[in-house]
Amino acid sequence: MKLIEVKDYQEMSRRAAEFIIEKVRNAHAINLGLATGGTPVGTYQCLVEDHKKNLTSYKNVTTFNLDEYVGLSGKNPNSYRYYMNENLFNHIDIDASHTHIPQGNAEDLEKECIFYEQEIERHGGIDLQVLGIGSNGHIGFNEPGTSFNTGTHIVDLAPSTREANARYFASQEEVPSKAITMGISTILKSKEILLLVSGERKQEALVKLFEGEVDERFPASVLKNHPCVTIIADEAAIPEKVRN
């Protein structure tokens, strides 16, 4: 894992966007795995600014998002489909039919999981997967204890995750209790991974990631088994012992 240390959230966002733009510009076509949450919002803003200013085109880009809440349609402002449209897709020249997010309100959720996994395969796999990390070490919505062998599946969200995400909902009760997420094995199949980490709230997770064993109780630890991981983390997220 390669660690790039940056000053703050703005610099993390800028560097992450540069990283992605370089890949998009140099590839004839590329499959991007994308994440939601607070962390990548600034990155998406930088991608949009660059698209407007430098005309980076997303016509040959296909995207697969990590996860979606069960029960929410894409029209629900708390759905990740809505988030992606608002933060990125509506502001760049990507073909909407090239953007994939698990359908949280699918009639048959098990079938949706299989379909999603197959769609990724059919498109030739993910070239670059962008990830955030939960303070409990989750990646996507793979909560602690998830087997490393899982593909796209339905999960029960951990109480700490529902609490962390309650800030987007009117109340904590409204946070869905289940989600569809790419599995750890899906994530590990990506050719390259870019993990973004910002803020003091993530310090403990970053220490565990660098100092702990590879262990299903801390899902992000599996990234140590991947050959091509870049981590961009800001000063607030990097404690002294990781820095040295």
Ligand code: PGA
């Ligand atoms: P955050 O979430 O970016 O909102 O901190 C990250 C995650 O839970 O994976």
